[in-house]
Amino acid sequence: MQVAVIGAGAAGCFCAAEIRRRLPSAGVTVFEAGPKALAKVAVTGGGRCNLTNSFKGVSRLEEAYPRGAAVVKNAFKALSPEQTFQWWENAGVALTVQPDGCVFPESQDAMQVVRTLERLMRVSGVELRCGQRVSRIRPGFLLDIEGSDEPFRADAVLLAAGGLKEDALRQLLPPQVSITPTVPSLFTLKVPDPELNALMGTVVPDARLELAGSGISAQGILLLTDWGVSGPATLKLSSYAARELALSAYKGELSINWLGSQGPSVHEWTLQASSRQGRRQLSGYRPDGLSDRLWEHILGRAGVDRTRRWAEIGKEERARIENALTRDLYPISGRARFKEEFVTCGGVSLDAINPRTLESRDFPGLFFSGEVLDIDAITGGFNLQAAWSTGYMAAIGIARKLSHIC
Numbered sequence: 498m499q500v501a502v503i504g505a506g507a508a509g510c511f512c513a514a515e516i517r518r519r520l521p522s523a524g525v526t527v528f529e530a531g532p533k534a535l536a537k538v539a540v541t542g543g544g545r546c547n548l549t550n551s552f553k554g555v556s557r558l559e560e561a562y563p564r565g566a567a568v569v570k571n572a573f574k575a576l577s578p579e580q581t582f583q584w585w586e587n588a589g590v591a592l593t594v595q596p597d598g599c600v601f602p603e604s605q606d607a608m609q610v611v612r613t614l615e616r617l618m619r620v621s622g623v624e625l626r627c628g629q630r631v632s633r634i635r636p637g638f639l640l641d642i643e644g645s646d647e648p649f650r651a652d653a654v655l656l657a658a659g660g661l662k663e664d665a666l667r668q669l670l671p672p673q674v675s676i677t678p679t680v681p682s683l684f685t686l687k688v689p690d691p692e693l694n695a696l697m698g699t700v701v702p703d704a705r706l707e708l709a710g711s712g713i714s715a716q717g718i719l720l721l722t723d724w725g726v727s728g729p730a731t732l733k734l735s736s737y738a739a740r741e742l743a744l745s746a747y748k749g750e751l752s753i754n755w756l757g758s759q760g761p762s763v764h765e766w767t768l769q770a771s772s773r774q775g776r777r778q779l780s781g782y783r784p785d786g787l788s789d790r791l792w793e794h795i796l797g798r799a800g801v802d803r804t805r806r807w808a809e810i811g812k813e814e815r816a817r818i819e820n821a822l823t824r825d826l827y828p829i830s831g832r833a834r835f836k837e838e839f840v841t842c843g844g845v846s847l848d849a850i851n852p853r854t855l856e857s858r859d860f861p862g863l864f865f866s867g868e869v870l871d872i873d874a875i876t877g878g879f880n881l882q883a884a885w886s887t888g889y890m891a892a893i894g895i896a897r898k899l900s901h902i903c
C-alpha cells in the first residue's frame with residue numbers, strides 16, 4: 498500500500514507524518530519540487546512562524562476565512578486550534594500567545610517548527626523526495642514525475658501543492674476536477690494621493706475601510722505609507738475583496754472611516770464639540786485616536802478653515818467634517834506586496850470534494866489539503882491553522898480508506 502503526497506509544505510508534511518502514525522503498514526512518499534521541505538514555513542511570520550491563533554477575537558469563522566469557512570469548521574472537528582496548540586507542545590515546540598491572539602513558538606524561530614516536522618517524518622519512516630516535481634496525476638493512480646520515464650504508482654494521493662495558479666493546477670489534475678479561478682490575496686493598496694502619502698508612518702488604531710460601491714469592508718489598525726495604505730485593516734480588506742479587486746484590475750475607490758467603531762456617533766460628537774468646546778479652534782479639538790497631522794488633513798479634506806472655532810461653524814460645515822471623518826474617498830491605483838507575504842484565493846473547488854473527508858468526488862482515493870483548496874484566510878496564523886487541520890483531516894480519511902483495502 499502506497500500513499501503519494503505531492504508537496505512537502507505545511508499541509509503535506511503534517512499529513513504524511515500523521516498517516517504513518519495511524520497506519521504504519523502504509524508506505525508514504527512525499528514529492529517536493531523544490532530542493533528542501535517546508536521552505537515556506539521557514540519564512541512564515543517573518544521567520545518566527547505565526548503557526549496558529551487563539552481565535553479569541555473571531556466571532557464567526559467567516560471573518561477569518563473569507564473562503565472555505567464551512568470546510569474549515571469540519572476540519573476543526575478533526576483537529577481544533579486548541580488541539581493543534583497541544584499537538585505542537587507535545588511535539589516539543591513550546592508556544593506563546595501574543596495579546597493580539599497570534600501564536601508563535603516561544604523560541605521565535607520558524608526553523609524549530611521545520612526541524613520538528615522533518616524529525617517526525619523521519620522517525621515515522623516517511624520517504625521524502627526533494628527536487629521531484631509531479632507533472633500529472635493520472636487516475637488509477639499514476640504520477641508522472643518531471644524528468645523520469647517511470648510513473649509512480651499509488652493507492653491514494655494527497656495533493657498539498659500550496660497556492661498554485663489555475664493553469665498549473667489544470668495541468669496537474671484530471672480535467673474532471675473543478676477549479677475555482679485563482680487570484681492573490683493579502684496585499685496592500687496603492688493610493689496615489691500626495692497629501693495622504695505625506696502622512697506616511699501614521700497609525701490609526703481603529704479605522705473602517707470599504708471598497709466603495711461593493712459593500713465590502715474591514716476594520717482594524719490602519720497604517721499610512723508613502724505609497725498608500727497598509728496594516729491589518731488593509732490586509733483584511735484585500736482578503737475580503739480579493740476577487741472584486743482582481744476583476745477591476747486593482748483600480749477603484751477606497752472609502753475610509755477614520756473612526757472605525759466610533760463612526761456611527763460622529764454626528765453627536767461634532768454637535769457636542771460645537772456646544773461644549775466652542776471656544777477652541779477646530780484644529781485644537783479632535784476625536785480620540787487621531788494624530789494632530791491626520792486631523793488637520795481631514796479638516797483640509799472637509800474644506801474648512803482649521804483656525805475657526807467650533808462655535809462658529811454651522812450645520813453644513815459640521816456635515817462636511819462628519820463626511821470627511823467617515824466617508825473619505827481616495828482612488829486605488831493598484832496593489833503592492835505585504836512583506837512578500839501573500840496567499841492564493843481560489844484553487845480546487847470545494848464542490849469537487851467531500852467536505853467531511855477532503856476526498857475528490859470524481860476520483861476516490863485522491864485527497865486535498867492546505868492552500869491548494871479554495872480556502873484562505875486573513876493574516877494572524879489562520880492560514881497555517883487551515884493547513885494543519887486539513888492535513889490532519891486528510892490523514893484520517895486516507896488511513897481509513899487504506900485500512901479497508903488491507
Ligand SMILES: Cc1cc2nc3c(=O)[nH]c(=O)nc-3n(C[C@H](O)[C@H](O)[C@H](O)COP(=O)(O)OP(=O)(O)OC[C@H]3O[C@@H](n4cnc5c(N)ncnc54)[C@H](O)[C@@H]3O)c2cc1C
Pocket residue numbers: 503504505506507508509528529530531535536537538540541542543546547548549629630631632657658659660661669836837838839840866867868869877878879880881882884
Ligand atoms: C512569506 C510568507 C509568510 C507567511 N506567513 C504566515 C504566517 O506567519 N502564518 C500563517 O498562518 N500563514 C502564513 N503564510 C501563509 C502560509 O505559509 C501558507 O498558507 C501555508 O504555507 C500553506 O501550506 P501548504 O502546505 O498548503 O502549501 P505550501 O507551504 O506552499 O507547500 C506546498 C509545497 O508544494 C510544493 N509543490 C508545488 N507543486 C508541486 C508539484 N507539482 N510537485 C511537487 N511539489 C510541488 C511546493 O514547492 C511547496 O513546497 C505566509 C505566506 C508567505 C508567502
